[in-house]
Amino acid sequence: MAVFRRGLALLACSPVLLAVPARAADPSTCRVINVDFTAGGIAAGNRIPPTSTPPSSDDPAKPIPSPEITPQVVAWIEKPSGEYLHTIYITQQTGRYGIGNRPGRFDFNSAAGWPYGRRITVFPVWAHRQPVTFPQIDFRNAQDDDLSHPYNESSPESHFCRPLGIVDNGWDGTSCASTVYTDKGVFGAATSHYPPRSDLSAPAATDSPSVAMYKTMNQFDAVSQATPRLGNRTQVSWPIPPDLGPGDYVLFMEVALEQDFNATYSALAYPPPPGISYGDYGVPYRGQPSVVYRVPFTVADTETVAMMDEYVGYGDPTGQDGSIRPPDATITSDTPNTGALRLLMTSLDGTTFRVRVDALTERDTTPPSAPSDMVVSDATSRGVALAFAAPGDDGMLGTVKGYDVRYLVGDVPITAANFDTANEARFDAEIAAAGQLQIVAIKDLLPETEYTVAVRAFDNCSNTSSITTTTVTTTARQSGEVDACFVATAAYGSILANDVEMLRRFRDSMLKRSVLGELAVETYYTFGPSVAGVVGESDLLRSTARDILTPLVDRVRGLRW
Ligand SMILES: [Ca+2]
Ligand SMILES: [Ca+2]
Secondary structure (H helix, E strand, C coil), X not given: CCCCCCCHHHHHHCCCCCCCCCCCCCCCEEEEEEEEEEECCECCEEECCCCCCCCECCECCCCEEECCECCXXXXXXXXXXXXXXXXXXXEHHHHCCCCCCCCCCCCCCECCCCCCCCCCCCCHHHHHHCCCCEEEEECCCCCCCXXXXXXXXXXXXXXXXXXXXXXXXXXXXXXXXXXXXXXCCEEEEEEECCCCCCCCCCCCCCCCCCHHHHHHHCHHHHHEECCCCCCCEEEEEEECCCCCCCEEEEEEEEEECCCCCCCCCCCCCCCCCCCCCCCXXXXXXXXXXXXXXXXXXXXXXXXXXXXECCCCEECCCCCCCCCCECCCCCCCCCCCXXXXXXXXXXXXXXXXXXXXXXXXEEECCCCECCCEEEEEEEECCCCEEEEEECCCCEECECCCCEEEEEEEECCCCCCCCCHHHCEEECCCCCCCCCCCEEEEEXXXXXXXXXXXXXEEEXXXXXXXXXXXEEEEECCCCCHHHCCCCHHHHHHHCCCCCHHHHHHHHHHHHHHHHCHHHHHHHHHHHHHHHHHHHHHHHCHHXXXXXXXXXXXXXXXXXXXXX
C-alpha cells in the first residue's frame, strides 16, 4: 500500500541534473579510452589502530576488527606540453561526496564514514593542475576545530556516519551506528581546489543557502564512480569528445590511501590536532602522500595500447602545492598494496601493467537490449533491490557499460520523456555478462512507500536501451531500526553533546540489562522518530524534552556502569 508523506515525498521527487557524455562528430563512430588498473589498499581484518602515542604496558595496543581501506583515485588527460584537458575518472568520495572540500580542519582524524575535515592531501597534483576553483566550505559557526555542531544548523545525513571512537560499535565500518545529522557547511572566504559534495539534491530547511549551489558547481560528479574494491580489476571507459582529435596525449593517475603509514610518514610524524574536543575520536590518517602514474598514449584511427608499471613521483604530503616529487626512498616501493605499489600489477590480454590505456575507435549504432524479466529481489524499509537478465553491448552480444537507474514515488509511468527528470539512483554494482542475473540496488528510500523504478542499459558508445520499469513498495520500519537516542539528540542539539554521548554509551552498554534501561528503550522506541522531528524544530519543545530527559540523565550519571 502506498503511504505518502507530504514534504518527504516532495523531497524524494525533486529533479536532479544530468551529465550527458560527449560523442564523436560522426554519430556512428565513437572513440573510447579504456583505462585498466587494479586498486590495492588495506584489507579488512583485525588491526592495531594507529596512534600518535606509543602503547604503554598498562594500556597495550590490541588488534580490533577494522574495515577495508580502499584508495582514492583520479585520472586526467594532458597534452604532452603539460596543458590540462579533461578529468576522466574520480572516485566518488572526492568527486561526489566532496571530502576535499567539506567543513573542518584538514588534519581531523578519520574513520569509516567520517563526516568532517577537508582532505586537501587527497589529490594535490590533480587539484592544482585542473583549473577550476571553488569556494571553501566552512562550518556554519566557523568552529573549524570542533567535531560537534548545532542541531539547528545540521540536517539528516545519508552518506557519512557520526564520528566514532575505536571502542564504539560500528568501528568495523559495516554501517552507521545511528541516525546522523551533519552541518553541510556554508561558503567561506577562502578558495578550494576541490569540489564540494554534489549528492544533496534537495537541501533541508536547516541547511545554509550555499548547499543548494553545491551540486551545480561540481562538474566532476559526472565522471565520479564508486571506489574500486581491493584487488578487483577496474576498467574506466571514457568517451573521447570531438575536441580530442588524433594525436599524442598523457594520462595521469593519482592514487591516495588513508593510513598508508611507513617509517617516514607515520602517525607519530603526522599526529591528530592536539587539544580539540573529541580529539580522541577516529585515528590519524596521514600516511604516505599521493603517488602518481604517468602514461603517454596516442589517439589514432586504429587502436593503440600504452601501459606503465612505475610511478613517476608523489604529491605534496601537506597538500599545499601541485608539483610531483620524483621517486625517493621515503615512499615504500617493494610492498604490494602500499606506497608506490598502491596499484597492483594487472594481467590482461597477455600484457602486464599497473595502468593501461587502450584508445580505440569503434563504429557502434546498436544499443543494448532492454533489461528483461525484472523482479524485486529484496525490499527493506530503506531500499530495494531489483534483479533482471543482463543485456549486452549490441542487443544480447558483448557486455554493457552500465545502467541508468531512475525512480519516482507512486505508480506512475517513467518513459523516455520523463526519464531524465526522475530521481537518479547510482548504479555501482558489478556488471553481469549478457544473459546473467544483474542486481541493481536503490538506497535511501522512505519506509512504506510505493515507487516506480526504471532501468536503462547503455553501451561504451553511449547507445541506450529502451526502458524497463517495475513498481515496488518499501517495508515498514522495524522497531530495532529506531535510534534510542533520537529524541535526546534532537533535544540537546548535537550528536556529540556530552549528555547525548553519555546516554548513547549508557544505552549501548547497559540498556538491555536493567529495568531502567527497559523503560527507556520502551519510551524511545514508542515515541522516538515521530517526536524527534517535531522536537528538533522547536526551541520550546527542545527545552521541554531536555527537562524530561534531565532526570534520566541524572540517573545515568549516578549509576556505576
Ligand atoms: Ca552497441
Ligand atoms: Ca560497443
